[in-house]
Amino acid sequence: MNDLPMLELVGVSHHYMARKSSFDHGLHHVLDNVSLRVMPGDTLGIVGRNGAGKTTMLRLMAGIIEPRQGVIRRRAGASCALLSLGLGFQDSLSGRDNALISAMLQGVSKRDALASLDAVREFTELGDSFEEPVKTYSSGMRARLGFASGLLTRVDILLIDEVLSVGDAQFRDKALAAMQQRLGGEQTVVFVSHAEGQLKALCDRAVWIEQGQLRAEGTPEEVIAQYRQPVAALR
Amino acid sequence: MTLSQYATLMDTMARLSLKADASRYFFGYVWWVLEPLLYVLVFYVVFELILQNRKEDFVVFLMCGQLAFVWFSKSLNQASRSILGSKGLVGRVDIPKSLFPLATIQEGLYKQAAVFLLLFAVLLAKGYTPSLVWGWLLPVMLVNYLLIVACSLFAAYLVCWVFDFHVFISMATIFLMFTSGVFWDPRDLDPAMTYWVLTLNPLAFLLDAYRQIMLEGVAPNAAHLAIVGSIALLVALAGLAVLRRHSRFIALRVITS
Numbered sequence: 001m002n003d004l005p006m007l008e009l010v011g012v013s014h015h016y017m018a019r020k021s022s023f024d025h026g027l028h029h030v031l032d033n034v035s036l037r038v039m040p041g042d043t044l045g046i047v048g049r050n051g052a053g054k055t056t057m058l059r060l061m062a063g064i065i066e067p068r069q070g071v072i073r074r075r076a077g078a079s080c081a082l083l084s085l086g087l088g089f090q091d092s093l094s095g096r097d098n099a100l101i102s103a104m105l106q107g108v109s110k111r112d113a114l115a116s117l118d119a120v121r122e123f124t125e126l127g128d129s130f131e132e133p134v135k136t137y138s139s140g141m142r143a144r145l146g147f148a149s150g151l152l153t154r155v156d157i158l159l160i161d162e163v164l165s166v167g168d169a170q171f172r173d174k175a176l177a178a179m180q181q182r183l184g185g186e187q188t189v190v191f192v193s194h195a196e197g198q199l200k201a202l203c204d205r206a207v208w209i210e211q212g213q214l215r216a217e218g219t220p221e222e223v224i225a226q227y228r229q230p231v232a233a234l235r
Numbered sequence: 236m237t238l239s240q241y242a243t244l245m246d247t248m249a250r251l252s253l254k255a256d257a258s259r260y261f262f263g264y265v266w267w268v269l270e271p272l273l274y275v276l277v278f279y280v281v282f283e284l285i286l287q288n289r290k291e292d293f294v295v296f297l298m299c300g301q302l303a304f305v306w307f308s309k310s311l312n313q314a315s316r317s318i319l320g321s322k323g324l325v326g327r328v329d330i331p332k333s334l335f336p337l338a339t340i341q342e343g344l345y346k347q348a349a350v351f352l353l354l355f356a357v358l359l360a361k362g363y364t365p366s367l368v369w370g371w372l373l374p375v376m377l378v379n380y381l382l383i384v385a386c387s388l389f390a391a392y393l394v395c396w397v398f399d400f401h402v403f404i405s406m407a408t409i410f411l412m413f414t415s416g417v418f419w420d421p422r423d424l425d426p427a428m429t430y431w432v433l434t435l436n437p438l439a440f441l442l443d444a445y446r447q448i449m450l451e452g453v454a455p456n457a458a459h460l461a462i463v464g465s466i467a468l469l470v471a472l473a474g475l476a477v478l479r480r481h482s483r484f485i486a487l488r489v490i491t492s
Contacts, residue, residue: 018491063329065490066483082327089323092255101251103243105328107236133255 006157006188007038007061008077012070014056014212030056031067032212038157040075043189045203045220047115047196047227053212054192058082058159061087061190074157081106083150084161089142091135098134106153116153123148123178125171140168147175157188163196176201196224238240245334249341251313256342267346268353271305278418290420292450299449300417300442302350307383307438308408310343314387315394315404318489325489326398332485333478336391349476358449368452373489375444381467382437388474392481395488415439420446437463 014031025222030053038044046054061067062082074080089098099120103113121130124144134142147163164175179202183189193199199206201222206223208216216226257263275298282297284290290296314336318325321335329357353363393400415438419427422443433440440463444455480484 002398016491018485059326059486064326064483065487084327090252090255090257090321093251094255095250097255099250101244101324104240104247105324105330107240109240110243110247178251 005037005073006040006075007190008071008073009034009036009057009061009072010073011035011226012060012067012072013233014053014060014065014067014069017136030212031060031209033070034209034214035070036207036213036214036217038190040188041186042204042205043183043191043202045206045223046190046192046209047194047198047199047206047224048209052209054209055084055161056175056210058084058190058192061157062159078156079107080157080159081153081155082159083146083163089134089145092133093135094133095124095130095145095207096121099145101148103153106155108153120145120148123151137185140171144171151178151182156186157190158182160189160191160193162192162194164198165193199224239455241331241334245338245341248334249345252338252342253345257364257430267349268332271302271350274305275301282418292361295358295363295419295450296420296446300415302354303379303442303445304412304417304438305417306343306347306350306413309355310340310383311386311390312408313343314339314383314402315390315401318391318395319398319427319492322489322492327485329482332391332395332482333388333419333475333484337384338386340380340387340419343383344380353438364451365451368448368454371448371454372445374460374464375441375448375455378464379441381464381471382441383404385467385470385474388471388478389392392474392485395485395492398492411436413437417441417442428434434459 012031012034013029015027015029034057036044040048046057048054056065059082060067060079061074063072063074064082066072066138093101096117099117100110100113103116104110108116111174124130124141126141129137129141130145134145137145143163150158150163160179164172164179176198178197179189185200190198191203203220206218206220207214208223208227216223240320242306257266260266262269275294278297278301279294283293315338317335318332324330325332329414359365390400390404394404414432416432421432421439433443440459446459447453447455
């Protein structure tokens with residue numbers, strides 16, 4: 001059973017239309033023939049410049065959107081959650097209410113979700129702000145809420161988009177430690193980050209995406225070294 | 236997601252949104268009944284005071300029609316933008332897209348319960364007494380709800396597909412307000428015209444049914460009500476199927492809009 005991948009992308013290409021002006025379609029290519037496998041218990045890091053297609057790739061993996069070409073296979077019955085920054089909050093609701101909806105959206109029952117809220121509150125260290133509308137939050141506070149409400153739900157595949165890159169140093173360390181605790185067992189993680197130190201610390205494999213194509217695959221050290229070369233050359 | 240999880244989530248989203256909405260306004264929950272009453276007031280000033288409408292008990296006549304119409308129009312307009320307005324959630328979780336319009340409609344349903352209570356209080360104060368015929372209000376309200384769901388699911392889909400549709404939806408609500416007998420009585424028209432208005436416009440039929448039940452003590456045409464209800468149910472089920480089938484297409488449209 002464990003020889004089967006948890007998540008597999010086969011020849012995945014993706015593009016979409018986005019209007020720049022009226023009567024225009026504007027075709028944007030995001031991913032171009034990407035194939036990769038994530039085994040159970042793997043922690044895969046994805047590096048690439050802004051706009052390289054990393055977030056789209058996570059959304060495809062999570063099944064939020066579907067690719068124009070190619071196939072995405074997830075192990076049958078595997079649950080999946082995408083943690084991303086700032087997104088997914090309803091601004092007029094309090095942190096507590098947002099955490100409740102967030103947990104219920106992951107399939108947690110209302111009773112269990114309500115029971116987990118105090119743990120979320122404690123982890124975020126937001127104090128009384130947890131009861132205030134999210135529109136009053138700073139970006140760091142949003143990141144705390146997003147990370148805590150996502151991490152406390154148990155899923156088979158955790159997709160993390162930049163969540164660990166913001167917030168103050170103390171919370172980053174706490175979040176990193178919490179992540180490392182989760183990574184020991186069967187937890188499968190795909191991790192997008194610009195923080196090279198975190199990638200090296202957490203991931204056992206990494207890929208580099210550039211202009212929608214897979215440029216390199218290997219250990220985080222190797223991939224980051226290759227990724228840095230052309231970035232340095234561009235300067 | 237099981238059906239009961241879906242229903243709990245929809246209801247929770249509606250209740251939390253009501254709470255957040257109330258805390259945003261100084262008058263909070265009072266707006267639930269204040270807003271529909273202000274609509275009635277505007278029409279009252281225009282039609283009773285300025286245009287000197289001769290209809291007996293015009294305020295009660297107006298309230299019976301208008302309060303039900305505002306339920307329909309507000310729910311439809313808010314639900315039609317609900318998926319697009321939840322860009323953050325749509326881009327983060329693969330959830331049934333029908334949750335958003337249905338939660339918005341659920342929110343309207345809670346408000347409407349308070350509005351109907353107010354309407355009953357006004358009717359009692361004006362000397363109208365409930366009779367057994369008032370039991371017909373339940374199926375009429377159910378069909379009214381189904382009509383809202385049917386229209387809203389397709390409207391929400393169309394607005395995600397091409398944003399320009401929201402202009403049509405606002406226009407359509409204004410058109411319906413003038414053609415559904417909100418401030419005029421279809422029964423005052425030439426009998427042939429009365430027949431066509433009540434047959435072709437399900438909303439006009441429902442508003443008339445509310446008035447017939449509460450003001451005249453007359454049961455509505457059961458066969459007509461059943462037909463409107465069945466069509467609305469079928470369209471609503473088709474809407475659910477469309478939103479389900481095109482869930483990822485909708486997500487893509489919303490994310491890239």
